[in-house]
Amino acid sequence: MRKRQRRSDCPVHFALEHIGDPWSMLVIRDLVMFGRRTYGEFLNAGEGIATNVLADRLKRLEEDGLLVREADPERSSRPRYRPTQKALDLLPVLLEMAAWSGTWDEQTVVPRELVERIRHDRASVEREILACYERDEPWMPGVPAREEDDGR
């Protein structure tokens, strides 16, 4: 018997236990597209996620194999989160979400130009993002990344 305790644990298997949770998707987006890696970076990224909710999602995503938690090589006291391939494979979903948002959401942060790129050559956008990921750099073409936190 499976434990069934999560709100988004609806009995249809359509990726919704992750994609159907906004905070999970924000964390995954931050991991995959914006190169965020630490608790503080997620927390102060402008989305206003609460500390307990963030901790819960990080744990849940780790349990479900979407991210790995490892020690920072320089400051070992600070955990560092990295997306797994399972999370990287959500990039097409994230990009289609971005394109839809840029088209229909009046409050969108996604620029039209990016929408066009996704529509006409999504593969190249994916390659660009994954190349940044390989170099451990953030990718942020016009999308506000870190809103002012910066304390290094």
Added chain:
Amino acid sequence: MRKRQRRSDCPVHFALEHIGDPWSMLVIRDLVMFGRRTYGEFLNAGEGIATNVLADRLKRLEEDGLLVREADPERSSRPRYRPTQKALDLLPVLLEMAAWSGTWDEQTVVPRELVERIRHDRASVEREILACYERDEPWMPGVPAREEDDGR
């Protein structure tokens, strides 16, 4: 001034107020891909959505312009829900979700063959689905559409 009362109304504008809600996405999927049109069809579609939650989501999606509510031409007492273009435009997101689910979700209902089709020629899958939509027919290649309720 906008009402801000929804749980998934997080301040980052990335389509998450709809995509981040599992029940909303199920309704949209049922509308766009499976040709479901009535309250009862959504309710008994096997997902186990509660009546009040379904009513709430239908109202919310109508307010946000994702579906229109109209009277059934034959039985005028029965409302009929149809997706708008805004909802139809979520088809790429739905298909990428399906592909991810078919790849990574061990409980998935998405067959491998469909995953391959989405990966290699998503546009043709989209055309197929939209053609069914135009004819007001459901589309369900191997995906269980309305599974008979398991008693309960």
Added chain:
DNA sequence: CCGGATCCGTTTCGATACTG
């Protein structure tokens, strides 16, 4: 400090009963 954990008032969910 940073990365959480804990407590608490409020909101939302989910199940069922009920109504037009």
Added chain:
DNA sequence: CAGTATCGAAACGGATCCGG
């Protein structure tokens, strides 16, 4: 058949506390 009404159980948000 298409929804409301109700109510206990979760989840959320915010603040605070705590360990390294």
